[in-house]
Amino acid sequence: NAGVTQTPKFRVLKTGQSMTLLCAQDMNHEYMYWYRQDPGMGLRLIHYSVGEGTTAKGEVPDGYNVSRLKKQNFLLGLESAAPSQTSVYFCASSPTWDAYGYTFGSGTRLTVV
């Protein structure tokens, strides 16, 4: 019963490098989300998906791309990392739109130097 698993847990990138963050859920949830958390800013939605093969932009989508090729996986890509993307990234999933059902992963701490 892993819930929501994020990999990696930590990563340091150089400006301009690319990387992909992986989120995997084993609860058969339809909805998946990527948030970023910055000090004093709370959580802000980057992209989300309401089902396999679908993605949509959230509040702060610029500089990120996502894919949901399989229902259980939601990938967040940074094509050309910038220092402004230094943050803690959280993935979440839910069975329906109801926020009561959100389950969060434990986060990926990304530093871009």
Add this chain to the structure above:
Amino acid sequence: GQQLNQSPQSMFIQEGEDVSMNCTSSSIFNTWLWYKQDPGEGPVLLIALYKAGELTSNGRLTAQFGITRKDSFLNISASIPSDVGIYFCAGQRLQGGSEKLVFGKGTKLTVNP
């Protein structure tokens, strides 16, 4: 984007004291939620409120959904050291398929034994 004003930003209290924090918004929400985040972990749901005026308790935690649907508060009674963490409010508004969560900026709670 939508804004939730959460206060206070931080609190330093003695073990055994009661704690109160609140969230306000200029927008109406259908659901208010309160989360706790422990260091190095993702947010975990504490209480969900679905009805204006609703008062809900979960152990030493009590939360209320404001009558105007634009605010909510969370009280913690008789605080203990394990209450330490960041508490987030979140609101969800039904928007016909766009029911995303909006988070407050968090209240960091420190409990001195």
